[in-house]
Amino acid sequence: MRVRIAVLVAGLGLASLAQAAELREVRLWAGPDSTRVVFDLSAPVEHRLYPLSKPERIVIDLNGIARPSGVSLPAESKGLVRALRSGERPDGLRVVLDVTEAVKPKSFILQPSGQYGYRLVVDLEGQAKAEQPPPVFTAENKPVVVAIDAGHGGEDPGARGRNGLLEKDVALQMARKLARMVNAERDMRAVLIRDGDYYVGLRGRIEKARKAQADLFVSIHANSYKDRAVRGTAVYVLSRNGASSEQARWLANHENAADLIGGVDIPDKDDTLAAVLIDIAQSSAREASFDVGGRLLKALGAVNALQRRDVQQAAFVVLKAPDIPSVLIETAFISNEREERLLGDPASQDRLVRSMLDGIKGYFSSYRPMQQVAYGEGADTGRHAAP
Numbered sequence: 001m002r003v004r005i006a007v008l009v010a011g012l013g014l015a016s017l018a019q020a021a022e023l024r025e026v027r028l029w030a031g032p033d034s035t036r037v038v039f040d041l042s043a044p045v046e047h048r049l050y051p052l053s054k055p056e057r058i059v060i061d062l063n064g065i066a067r068p069s070g071v072s073l074p075a076e077s078k079g080l081v082r083a084l085r086s087g088e089r090p091d092g093l094r095v096v097l098d099v100t101e102a103v104k105p106k107s108f109i110l111q112p113s114g115q116y117g118y119r120l121v122v123d124l125e126g127q128a129k130a131e132q133p134p135p136v137f138t139a140e141n142k143p144v145v146v147a148i149d150a151g152h153g154g155e156d157p158g159a160r161g162r163n164g165l166l167e168k169d170v171a172l173q174m175a176r177k178l179a180r181m182v183n184a185e186r187d188m189r190a191v192l193i194r195d196g197d198y199y200v201g202l203r204g205r206i207e208k209a210r211k212a213q214a215d216l217f218v219s220i221h222a223n224s225y226k227d228r229a230v231r232g233t234a235v236y237v238l239s240r241n242g243a244s245s246e247q248a249r250w251l252a253n254h255e256n257a258a259d260l261i262g263g264v265d266i267p268d269k270d271d272t273l274a275a276v277l278i279d280i281a282q283s284s285a286r287e288a289s290f291d292v293g294g295r296l297l298k299a300l301g302a303v304n305a306l307q308r309r310d311v312q313q314a315a316f317v318v319l320k321a322p323d324i325p326s327v328l329i330e331t332a333f334i335s336n337e338r339e340e341r342l343l344g345d346p347a348s349q350d351r352l353v354r355s356m357l358d359g360i361k362g363y364f365s366s367y368r369p370m371q372q373v374a375y376g377e378g379a380d381t382g383r384h385a386a387p
């Protein structure tokens with residue numbers, strides 16, 4: 001096996017590298033496709049990372065760093081990591097990850113943000129698992145698919161309440177509850193964008209929803225503000241500016257653009273046609289987003305005070321699927337003590353989620369999903385015509 005050695009330098013100047021850095025904590029996060037190891041550091045460090053086989057393992061050398069006696073490595077196996085070991089080296093610390101299979105490692109340094117300081121992140125990607133083929137639907141039997149996105153996750157906790165409640169946790173709890181309720185409905189099916197404490201990239205979230213042929217994308221969050229008196233529920237859809245910049249992105253890739261309109265080939269260089277088609281998809285998705293957003297506000301307003309009476313607009317990346325009506329719900333302010341209690345209370349969560357379901361059902365009872373029509377014809381061969 002070819003051994004590839006990656007040498008990465010934080011690039012923050014030699015002065016800071018010269019200071020001895022300290023390892024403060026090591027965390028392990030397992031997602032369905034990858035496993036993430038995070039080293040909490042007092043300062044950026046130079047590191048070297050390489051895989052070895054027989055048995056499969058990843059060696060991480062951290063230069064100029066000592067492990068203080070108080071820091072212990074995660075003891076439990078998680079995802080692709082079976083065990084972590086460490087040993088002193090003359091010029092630093094060596095950490096060895098025993099892995100369950102040959103993995104592709106990637107690493108980068110994160111700058112301090114929020115509660116975290118410098119972090120070295122090592123992402124391990126396993127062999128592509130035999131991907132389950134997406135279910136094939138015809139226009140007649142396709143259920144309404146609702147993609148439910150629990151905001152944040154893993155190393156990204158989102159906002160934190162004064163009593164320690166984390167946005168990523170309440171978002172996942174409510175997402176799972178909503179998924180159960182959606183799946184209990186006839187002709188409706190939920191897809192959880194994340195179903196565990198791990199991070200999914202924002203574009204990856206949209207991608208997952210599109211693969212699942214989602215008819216609606218609902219992202220669940222909790223809000224936070226420095227003024228702890230601020231409270232209430234708000235619902236967001238993609239702003240016009242956000243939509244235009246996204247159109248340019250899609251135009252830059254003709255294959256994407258063709259995929260967007262159900263496999264119709266757009267002749268190369270015919271940007272005008274592509275722009276028109278993308279614009280049509282985006283406009284109808286945005287109109288539908290406002291419709292479902294309004295219904296969600298009305299339903300949620302019966303459970304909690306509203307921060308804003310109207311559907312709000314913002315350029316949130318997760319709302320940028322050009323062909324899926326998408327809404328982001330700021331369920332309540334986790335920074336407000338009363339609403340932190342509400343968010344952490346299972347019975348209140350049930351009431352919030354039940355009202356989300358009411359809004360969603362109201363929307364689907366009057367709005368025929370566009371996708372259903374677009375996917376209908378070519379459903380037996382997927383979205384692209386078979387050769």
Ligand SMILES: [Zn+2]
Nearest residue numbers: 151158221222
């Ligand atoms: Zn959030």
